[in-house]
Amino acid sequence: MKVPFFNTDYPHQLLKDEIHGAFQRVMDRGVFINGPEVGLFEQQFGAYHGQQVSAVCCGNGTQALELILRAFAIGPGDEVILPALTCFASAEPVVAVGARPVFADILSGEKTIDPEAVKQKITKATKAIIVVHLYGLPARMDELKEIAQVNHLFLIEDCAQGHGATFRGKPVGTFGHAAAYSFYPTKNLGSLGDGGAVLTTDEQIANKVRIIRDHGQTAKDLHVLSGMNSRMDELQAAVLSVKLSKLDVLNEMRKTVAGFYRNRLCAHAEKPPNESGHVFHQYVVEVGDREKLMEYLTSNGIHAAIHYPYLVPHTPAFSINERFPVAERAIKRILSLPVFPGISKDMRSHVAEKINAFYAIGEDND
Numbered sequence: 001m002k003v004p005f006f007n008t009d010y011p012h013q014l015l016k017d018e019i020h021g022a023f024q025r026v027m028d029r030g031v032f033i034n035g036p037e038v039g040l041f042e043q044q045f046g047a048y049h050g051q052q053v054s055a056v057c058c059g060n061g062t063q064a065l066e067l068i069l070r071a072f073a074i075g076p077g078d079e080v081i082l083p084a085l086t087c088f089a090s091a092e093p094v095v096a097v098g099a100r101p102v103f104a105d106i107l108s109g110e111k112t113i114d115p116e117a118v119k120q121k122i123t124k125a126t127k128a129i130i131v132v133h134l135y136g137l138p139a140r141m142d143e144l145k146e147i148a149q150v151n152h153l154f155l156i157e158d159c160a161q162g163h164g165a166t167f168r169g170k171p172v173g174t175f176g177h178a179a180a181y182s183f184y185p186t187k188n189l190g191s192l193g194d195g196g197a198v199l200t201t202d203e204q205i206a207n208k209v210r211i212i213r214d215h216g217q218t219a220k221d222l223h224v225l226s227g228m229n230s231r232m233d234e235l236q237a238a239v240l241s242v243k244l245s246k247l248d249v250l251n252e253m254r255k256t257v258a259g260f261y262r263n264r265l266c267a268h269a270e271k272p273p274n275e276s277g278h279v280f281h282q283y284v285v286e287v288g289d290r291e292k293l294m295e296y297l298t299s300n301g302i303h304a305a306i307h308y309p310y311l312v313p314h315t316p317a318f319s320i321n322e323r324f325p326v327a328e329r330a331i332k333r334i335l336s337l338p339v340f341p342g343i344s345k346d347m348r349s350h351v352a353e354k355i356n357a358f359y360a361i362g363e364d365n366d
């Protein structure tokens with residue numbers, strides 16, 4: 001049996017007619033940029049997070065973070081604290097605006113940024129903390145929010161892996177001063193191409209982002225600053241409106257698969273935290289003998305992955321000579337298992353059986 005790591009067969013089959021309808025509507029209207037579909041999705045995505053939440057769409061998640069940093073006027077001489085274990089794209093925007101990324105270690109269980117490590121990294125130059133809800137598990141927003149408040153720092157949420165996740169019942173993306181979303185096709189809410197959004201309850205910040213994303217224009221040909229081009233196109237917005245209507249259903253399906261793995265996998269696989277607000281963008285276990293296990297899974301048709309094999313500060317791009325003991329231990333042991341909505345019962349059983357078999361064989365040899 002072949003088990004892919006990810007595919008979009010299920011949601012796209014489920015929503016086929018509506019997605020085709022959205023395509024047709026956009027084609028018939030003949031407006032492809034800055035039209036009503038983006039406006040509608042912005043309203044819907046903001047409302048999904050609560051009253052008074054504004055969403056501003058943009059080109060992708062990386063640019064959503066850059067737009068936020070620019071709206072907060074973060075630049076040269078400023079420091080931004082972020083976790084050592086994250087997608088490279090969490091750090092790139094900090095460099096893009098000329099500020100310095102300062103990396104902090106993670107919590108061993110949750111894999112999100114360690115609030116105590118954050119405190120130790122704060123200097124006079126610190127302007128912001130970028131919190132990442134890694135794998136779909138909300139970071140410790142109560143502690144992080146307090147640290148940001150006490151130290152007068154901007155709190156930015158990187159929600160690219162956390163669509164629909166909640167912390168103590170409240171949606172992520174609403175704890176900080178602004179949040180960045182990505183709609184890359186593999187995310188929990190994915191478009192059919194690139195897309196991103198900034199979320200904020202601060203209307204002034206939302207307006208700044210609207211201006212910066214559109215070449216610094218406040219009105220046609222009136223450029224009040226030198227901005228960038230970061231737009232979402234109408235087709236993607238129309239598809240995202242359709243898919244947003246099923247986000248919670250699809251997240252529940254991920255949770256069901258996660259529950260299955262939790263019950264079925266042997267104790268050799270350390271399970272991720274079982275928080276109700278976790279939306280399992282990735283289902284990440286910690287294992288010993290990871291490379292051999294991966295080979296064994298591959299030979300049994302199962303595609304697993306590593307998120308991520310390198311810490312961002314230790315990539316050649318940064319080459320920062322600093323130790324992050326918790327994150328360094330984690331990256332040698334983490335393994336992401338297929339958890340996409342629509343993975344069949346046979347497939348997930350196959351994954352669990354093969355992992356258990358791998359460790360049972362090991363025990364026989366002892």
Ligand SMILES: *Cc1c(COP(=O)(O)O)cnc(C)c1O
Pocket residue numbers: 060061062063086087089090132158160161181182183184194195196
């Ligand atoms: C995917 C991702 C991004 C970047 O989003 P893009 O749309 O690919 O630019 C940023 N941060 C995290 C944590 C991500 O997973």
